[in-house]
Amino acid sequence: MSQTLYLECYSGISGDMTVAALLDLGADQSVLETALKSLPVTGFDIVISRVKKAGLDVCDFHVKLDCDNHDHDMAYLHENHHHHHGDEHGHSHASEPGEHEHQEKKTHSHDHRGLLDIVAIINQAAITDHAKALAIRIFSIIADAETKAHGVPSEQVHFHEVGAVDSIVDIVAVAVCLDNLDIHEVIVPEVYEGRGFVRCQHGIIPIPVPAVTHIAARHGLNLHLTSTEGELITPTGAAIVAAIKTGDQLPKQFAIEKTGMGAGKRTYDRPSLLRVMLITDKTKNSGGIFKLESNIDDCSGEILGFVMERLFAAGARDVHYTPVYMKKNRPGYLLNVICKKDAIAELEQIIFEETTTIGIRRIQMESTGLRRTVKRILTSLGEAQVKVCELESGKRIYPEYASVAELCQKHQMAYQDAYHIIKKECEAAEGISQRTLVELNRFELPLTS
Known part of the structure; x- marks a missing residue:
């Protein structure tokens, strides 16, 4: 069964935290x-x-x-800066070929890889399609952001840190866990x-x-800037x-089915934690109740x-119609249809086929009903x-119109007489006592003599 995940990113987010x-x-x-x-890569363990x-x-x-890296080296990341850095995963800053040869010697040669190289590595892994x-999509989003950040064509973007083994492992691991x-x-x-x-x-x-910033702008992420340095x-x-x-x-009401917490590696003025929750939307019912409505001013009564x-x-x-006055003071009808969510498509198709309307308003509604x-x-x-x-106080019986009408015709009786006979005998069959009926009738309009 598909689950809904809520990410609570009060301490940010990165690969290994996720x-x-x-x-x-x-x-x-x-x-x-x-x-x-x-994975067809070596040089790592988890x-x-x-x-x-x-x-x-x-x-x-x-x-x-x-090999060594500076992912969690606070002195390197913030040399000569009084900032506390709190990430657990390296930066994904791309480079042009040959740009960081000296840096590679210091870090014992992180590989430069292009996006196609990384895609080939992912495709060789024994994981689901x-x-x-998902892993390829994550890397593609990073590649697009690096292209914009460094002002180089996409084919010239080569990943240094994000293309390194640890980043490939983190991103593939996220995709595998979400799929699982x-x-x-x-x-x-x-x-x-x-x-x-920060130093990169x-x-x-x-x-x-x-x-x-490029990813946030391109994909509509909501950033909340804090005072954390x-x-x-x-x-x-x-x-x-x-x-x-x-x-x-988030839903207005939801139940938390399960919670998970992941640790970051660096030191902040706040705990380096990512909390995730599996949640169930309590505002959803079985498909939902919807109202479809449309103003119609040029359909005959027969059509409606x-x-x-x-x-x-x-x-x-x-289904009901309400007389209304529309644009240019034209008399018309407001068509209202109440339905379940899974019936919307078929009902809207009928409205478009059978009436002259060119638009239907769809409104989700809350409802309360008796069992x-x-x-x-x-x-x-x-x-x-x-x-x-x-x-809570008992049961009420309501004879269906079609049954009452059929028995009226059969016995040549008035509708009201047949209705009361059916109602009384059904109440007796359901075991509704006279005392209960008195209590129920307190909530109904009194009968006139």
Whole structure:
């Protein structure tokens, strides 16, 4: 069953924080380990552990490399700057070929890779097609942002840090975990970011780093800037949000089914945590109740009557017309149709086919209804269909019009007489006492003598 995921990004977001949170949420660790072992890259190992953050027991996902890097080296990241940096994953800043030869010697040669190289690596992994597509989408979003940030053609963008082994592992791991949890709806209301400057392979750059600002602008991410001095959102984290976010509004009421927490690696003035939740929207009912309405000023009464019959036959719960005065003071009708969500398409098609309207307003509604059942009960007049509604104080019986009319014709009786006989005998059959009827009648209009 598909789940809805809520990302709570009060400490920003990045690759390994996301993986750790999804593992803590319940993603299968053995599935992830098997997937990562199938990657055609070497020089890494993964360590999954439990750590303490602000006194909380949370999951930590660490890609251990054979070579050194500066991903979590605070002195390197903020040399001569009094900033606390709080990310767990390196920057995804692209470079032109040959630009960072000296840097590579210092870090024991991170590979330069183009997007096509990374796509080839992902496609060789033993993971599902859905996971492959998601991982490739995340990398493509980063590549697009780096193209804009550095002002080079896309074919000249080569990844230094984000194309390194640890970044490939993080992004593929995120895709595998999301696929394993069967998550297709993701809500991210906002992502918190810090301020100041951070050192990367290009030098000192401002926070949010350019790749993050380009991703946020292109994909409509809601950023919340804080007073924290340091980078809370990495380009990888921003790209993950951009690739998986399907909405930014939480339901008015929701239930939390499960929670996961992932740890970051750097030090902030706030705990470096990403919390994720599987939620269920409590405002949704079985498909939802909708009202379809349209103003019509050039249809005859015969057409409208025929439309009503077709709408009821197609599953409308209610149909009615209201006389209105429209543009240019023309008399017309307001057509209202109440229906379930799964009936909307068919009912709208009928309205367009049978009337002259060119537009239909669709409104989702909340409704409250009594629990009810429809029964066929044998009476002295014959079998009658009735609706039995349940209240806290008891039951109410409502004979259906078609049954009453049929028995009226059969016995040559007045409608009101047949209705009361059917109602009384059905109440007796349902075991509704006279005392209960007195209590119920207190809420009904008194009968006139």
